[in-house]
Amino acid sequence: MKKPLYMILALMLALGTVSGCGSSGKIEEKPSEEVKQGAEAKPSEESKPAEGEKTSEGIFKIGGTGPLTGGAAIYGNAAKNGAQIAVDEINALGGIQFELKYEDDEHDAEKAVNAYNKLKDWGMQLSLGSVTSTPAVAVSSETYTDRIFALTPSASATAVTEGKDNMYQMCFADPNQGLASAQYIYDKELGSKIAIIYKNDDVYSKGIYDTFVNQASSLGLEIVSTTTFTEDSQTDFSVQLTDAKNNGADLVFLPLYYSPVSLILQQAKAMDYAPKYFGVDGMDGILTLDSFDTSLAEGVMLLTPFNADAEDERTQSFVKKYKEAYGDVPNQFAADAYDCIYAYKMAIEASESTPEMTAQELCEAMVKVFPTLTFQGLTGEDIAWVSSGEVSKGPKGMMIQNGAYVGMD
Incomplete structure (x- = not known):
């Protein structure tokens, strides 16, 4: 009588297990001495980093x-x-x-x-x-x-x-930029009547503005126009520029990033207003702004700690x-x-x-x-x-x- 297939498989599995066990009942895996010495001597090729490749350790x-x-x-x-x-x-x-x-x-x-x-x-x-x-x-x-x-x-x-x-x-720091800008304008006699346009919901712009005004006052600089804008109104500067122009400002101080400054320069030219402009480090980058006519920035002044032409x-x-x-x-x-x-x-x-x-x-x-x-x-x-x-x-x-x-x- 033939034994069922599952009984034959079970018997083969049992015999294989017995033949693979020592006296402790555990499977003995004894690699050849050559393999054993090689494993102790060096890591496998897979574990080695490629030549020139750094691991994350020591970084x-x-x-x-x-x-x-x-x-x-x-x-x-x-x-x-x-x-x-x-x-x-x-x-x-x-x-x-x-x-x-x-x-x-x-x-x-x-x-x-x-x-x-x-x-x-x-x-x-x-x-x-x-x-x-x-x-x-x-x-x-x-x-x-x-x-x-x-x-x-x-x-x-x-x-x-x-x-x-x-x-x-x-x-x-912003206070230092405001102080230094006012002092620089005063020392170089860059303007006699100054207008300021700043962004009042930006900590960068307002921080520089606050210290600039205080220093300008102590130096006797005449501020003839102070206007502002917010994030939601930074596309039209006609009101600010008109106020500066009507008050005879010959220098406009702009404690701003380059994006609103680029629009101010465009709109000032359109209304035929050409004062001097003085900015801070946030203006750096205006020359690489996409679609900006860099000739509009001709003569613009700013304080910055770096000069790429040095x-x-x-x-x-x-x-x-x-x-x-x-x-x-x-x-x-x-x-x-x-x-x-x-x-x-x-x-x-x-x-x-x-x-x-x-x-x-x-x-x-x-x-x-x-x-x-x-x-x-x-x-x-x-x-x-x-x-x-x-x-x-x-x-x-x-x-x-x-x-x-x-x-x-």
Whole structure:
């Protein structure tokens, strides 16, 4: 009588199990001595990284948020690109290694916090904060709570650093820009009757305006027109320009980003009004704005810490690499972000920090060491910080001539 198939299979399985077991009842897997020695001597080819490929071990993770899309994208992409050039240069030296990651915040505070949380999930150890001031204020509260050190390249509002011992700036704070602008206009005798157009729902613009007015008053500068606008009304500047023109303003001070400035210049020309214009670092980038007639910016003046036409070797090298990589001339935001990465390198070396440290441990190390540093960068010599996070460096007066920045000093 034939046994059913399932009984035959069961019997074969039982016999196989018995033959494979030792006295302990466990299966003995004895590789040949050749295989065993080879396994102990070196890892398998699959586990080895490819030649030239770096593993994630021993790398400091740096993250930042900025407007990579939208109306302020020139700033965010410039900062990201400038930081990446510095990272590539430092990594090529073979010592300290960085990995950089930027998330898009679209110049929006809520989206900036979401972008920051993505970076935190990624394992960010050091932060570049946010590129623009309003998102940076929101993100700085998060970095303070989480004890992640942040060095923003370009967010200049005082609220970014206020009450936060681990939030630092590479750019001038808004009060310093307002003071320096008024002083520069006074010292150079650039205007006798001054009009101001500012954005009253933007912490960057209003912060600069407040200190400019106070300093102008103490210097005896005559302000003949002060007008404002908001996010919802930044397309028509006829009222503001008419007021400045009717009051005889020969210089218009614009503590603004480049987008509204480009419209102001267009509309002023249309109404045949040609005063001098003086702006701040947010205006940097206007020459690379899509569809903007750069001849409208001829003679516009601004304070900025970076001049892409400077003849020193380091600036020329940076500009060359930036043009080759991104097809553009770097602005101040790119240079500030480049300096941020090198400042982090200096701080890491000075504090003897290691990539194995947690973000919180690195934060406390950076808080201690940053106020002791004196840093030489693209955006200034003898750059230093106070413990409140504000930077000390000298601004440079620039004038736009023939589609390029030319130093005024």
